Amino acid sequence: MNLVSVEGISKAFGERVLFSDLSFGINAQQKVALIAQNGTGKTSILNILAGKDRPDTGMVNTRKGIRISYLEQDPELDGSITVEETIFRSDNEVLKVIHNYERALENPEDQNQYQKAFEAMERFNAWDFETQYKQILFKLQLTDLNARVETLSGGQKKRIALANALLNKPDLLILDEPTNHLDLEMIEWLENYFARESITLFMVTHDRYFLERVCNEILELDQGKLYSYKGNYSYFLEKKEARELQDAVELHKSKQLFKKELDWMRRQPKARTTKSKSRIDDFHDIKNRALQRRKDHQVQLEINMERLGSKILEFHNVVKAYPDTPILNKFSYSFLKGERLGIIGNNGTGKTTFLNLLTGKATPDGGKITTGETIQFGYYTQEGIQVKEGQKVIEVIREIGEYIPLKKGKQLSAQQLLERFLFDRKKQYDYVEKLSGGERKRLYLCTVLIKNPNFLILDEPTNDLDVVTLNVLESFLLDYPGCLVVVSHDRYFMDKIVDHLFVFRGGGVIEDFPGNYSDFRAYEDSSAGMRKEDEAQENTKSSAEKNHWREEGKRSGLSYAEQKEFKQLEKEIQDLEKRKNEMQNAFLDPKITPDEIANLSRSLQETEDLIDQKTERWIEISIQAEK
Incomplete structure (x- = not known):
C-alpha cells in the first residue's frame, strides 16, 4: 500500500540548488534510508515529507488519514512543561486513556473516575500498550517525568522527542539522525524495536550498522540523481560499486564516440544537409556526456605533526567526582605512543569529564595528571564550531593560518585545504551560518586537524557527518601516527579505529577492555x-x-x-x-x-x-x- 508519492520536487535557496526533479514513493512497512553528502538537502527532503516545508516545484501526495511523526535533529519542545506533560500531549488517543487511568490511580477515593478510566482501558485494549509505553521510557532513561524540559540537556530532549514519535504509533515515522545522543545500549534496543515492529520508516542516518540491520531499501542522492537499492547497507555498497563501474564504462564509450564524431565535424563542409544537421545535434549531446566528470573529491588529510616524546600522558591515582556522582576513583594509567583508545559507557558516567581532564579543561579532586612536553592536543568537542556573525568559511581557516604545513616540507593554502574538505571555491565564500549541520562539523574537523595535533581527541565525531566523509575520516585515522582517543556511539566507526576500550560502568568504575566494540x-x-x-x-x-x-x-x-x-x-x-x-x-x-x-x-x-x-x-x- 502506497503511503506517500513524491513527484518531481525541487528546492533551492537563492542561486544554490539543493536538488531538482526528484520522484520516489514510500509503501507500507518499508524501512527506507536516504544517503547523500552533507549540504545536498537531506533534511530539506525530510521537512517536505513531514509538511514543515514546501518544494519549489513538484508535489507530495499523502494517503488520506495516515498519521505521520517526525523526529527532527533538534526538536522544538515547550520548555515550560514537564517530561510527562510533553509525552501525554501526543495525538495518540490510547496514550490519553492511559494518562487518565494513571491519574485515577492517584485518587483512589474517587471511585467514579476510576471506574470510567478502567472501562476506557478495557474498551481501547490499552493494557499491552501501557506496558510498551513504560518499556520505551525505561529504555530511553526517561525516569524523572516531573523534570521541566527547559532543565534538560540536548540529548535528553532528543530522547523525549523520540519517545513521543514512537508512542504516537504513526503510519509513517520520519527520522533525522535518530541515533544521535543515544548511548550504545539504547541504539541496540532501538534497532531491535524497529526490526521487530511492523512500522514504516523514512530516515537519514550516518550509523552504518543501523542501516545494515534496520533498512530494507536505500535511496542515494548522488550528483543530483536519485538511485534506489532494494536491500540493506551491504547490498547498497555492492550495487553502488557495480553502478559506478558501469558509469565508467559508459563514459569511456562516450569519449571514444566523441573523438570519432569530432573528427567527422572537422571534415564537414560549411554547407550541410538536413541529415548532417541532425548528426551535429547528436554530436553536442555526445560531447556533454563525454565531458562529464564525477565530483568524487575526497578529503585528503596528510597533515604534518610534531614527533611524540618518550613521555605522553600519565594519570596517578586520580580522583574526580561531582555531588553524588563519582567519575574516577584513584585511577592510574599511562598512555603509550600510537595509543588508539575508544571510550564507551552510558550517558552520565563521566566520559566527557574524562576528556576534559585529559586536556586540562577540568582539574582532578585528587591525584596527579602529568603531560609530556611535546604533546599538542587536538580536541574535537560535541559543541562544534563557534559561529561568528557574518564570518565566511575561508575566514575561519585564515584565522588559524594562510598556509598549512604538510608532510615532506610541502604546504597548502587555506583555499586548497578547504577544497580537500569538499568546500569548492564558491562555497568557501558562503557565510558559516548558512552551512548545514554536517558541513559545519566538517569545517570544525578541519580547524582541529590543521593545528597539527599529535594527541587527537574526538568526542562524538561522527554526528551529522555523511557516510562519504566518514569513510575518508576513517582512512585518515587508520594511518594517523599520534595518540587517538575517541568517544563515539558509532559502532562501525569504533570497530575500525580503536584497539582497546575504556568501559565506563558508572560509580567511578572504569574497565580496560583489550579489543574493539564488537x-x-x-x-x-x-x-x-x-x-x-x-x-x-x-x-x-x-x-x-x-x-x-x-x-x-x-x-x-x-x-x-x-x-x-x-x-x-x-x-x-x-x-x-x-x-x-x-x-x-x-x-x-x-x-x-x-x-x-x-x-x-x-x-x-x-x-x-x-x-x-x-x-x-x-x-x-x-x-x-x-x-
Whole structure:
C-alpha cells in the first residue's frame, strides 16, 4: 500500500540548488534510508515529507488519514512543561486513556473516575500498550517525568522527542539522525524495536550498522540523481560499486564516440544537409556526456605533526567526582605512543569529564595528571564550531593560518585545504551560518586537524557527518601516527579505529577492555551466557539434593512438563548464545563479502529474536516456580 508519492520536487535557496526533479514513493512497512553528502538537502527532503516545508516545484501526495511523526535533529519542545506533560500531549488517543487511568490511580477515593478510566482501558485494549509505553521510557532513561524540559540537556530532549514519535504509533515515522545522543545500549534496543515492529520508516542516518540491520531499501542522492537499492547497507555498497563501474564504462564509450564524431565535424563542409544537421545535434549531446566528470573529491588529510616524546600522558591515582556522582576513583594509567583508545559507557558516567581532564579543561579532586612536553592536543568537542556573525568559511581557516604545513616540507593554502574538505571555491565564500549541520562539523574537523595535533581527541565525531566523509575520516585515522582517543556511539566507526576500550560502568568504575566494540559485545554476551549456565547448574545441584523431582515440583508450583520445558529452555538459550557469538565473530573476518554480510545479518537477527522469545518464556516459568 502506497503511503506517500513524491513527484518531481525541487528546492533551492537563492542561486544554490539543493536538488531538482526528484520522484520516489514510500509503501507500507518499508524501512527506507536516504544517503547523500552533507549540504545536498537531506533534511530539506525530510521537512517536505513531514509538511514543515514546501518544494519549489513538484508535489507530495499523502494517503488520506495516515498519521505521520517526525523526529527532527533538534526538536522544538515547550520548555515550560514537564517530561510527562510533553509525552501525554501526543495525538495518540490510547496514550490519553492511559494518562487518565494513571491519574485515577492517584485518587483512589474517587471511585467514579476510576471506574470510567478502567472501562476506557478495557474498551481501547490499552493494557499491552501501557506496558510498551513504560518499556520505551525505561529504555530511553526517561525516569524523572516531573523534570521541566527547559532543565534538560540536548540529548535528553532528543530522547523525549523520540519517545513521543514512537508512542504516537504513526503510519509513517520520519527520522533525522535518530541515533544521535543515544548511548550504545539504547541504539541496540532501538534497532531491535524497529526490526521487530511492523512500522514504516523514512530516515537519514550516518550509523552504518543501523542501516545494515534496520533498512530494507536505500535511496542515494548522488550528483543530483536519485538511485534506489532494494536491500540493506551491504547490498547498497555492492550495487553502488557495480553502478559506478558501469558509469565508467559508459563514459569511456562516450569519449571514444566523441573523438570519432569530432573528427567527422572537422571534415564537414560549411554547407550541410538536413541529415548532417541532425548528426551535429547528436554530436553536442555526445560531447556533454563525454565531458562529464564525477565530483568524487575526497578529503585528503596528510597533515604534518610534531614527533611524540618518550613521555605522553600519565594519570596517578586520580580522583574526580561531582555531588553524588563519582567519575574516577584513584585511577592510574599511562598512555603509550600510537595509543588508539575508544571510550564507551552510558550517558552520565563521566566520559566527557574524562576528556576534559585529559586536556586540562577540568582539574582532578585528587591525584596527579602529568603531560609530556611535546604533546599538542587536538580536541574535537560535541559543541562544534563557534559561529561568528557574518564570518565566511575561508575566514575561519585564515584565522588559524594562510598556509598549512604538510608532510615532506610541502604546504597548502587555506583555499586548497578547504577544497580537500569538499568546500569548492564558491562555497568557501558562503557565510558559516548558512552551512548545514554536517558541513559545519566538517569545517570544525578541519580547524582541529590543521593545528597539527599529535594527541587527537574526538568526542562524538561522527554526528551529522555523511557516510562519504566518514569513510575518508576513517582512512585518515587508520594511518594517523599520534595518540587517538575517541568517544563515539558509532559502532562501525569504533570497530575500525580503536584497539582497546575504556568501559565506563558508572560509580567511578572504569574497565580496560583489550579489543574493539564488537569484541566487547561478544565478550559481554558470552559472559551473560556463562552466568546463566552457572545459575542453571546451581539450580540443578540444589534440586538433586532434594528428595524427588515430583515433590520438588509440588513445592515449586511447576508441573513435570514445565520443569522439563524449563531445563530444555536453558540448554537452547545457551546454544543460541554460542551461535550468536560465532556469527558476531564472523563479521570480523576481513575476507567477508557483502553477500555474506547480508546473509549473516539476517541469520543474526533471527537468532537474537529466538533468544528474546525463549528468554521471555524462561522468565515466565521462573516466576511461576517462585509462587
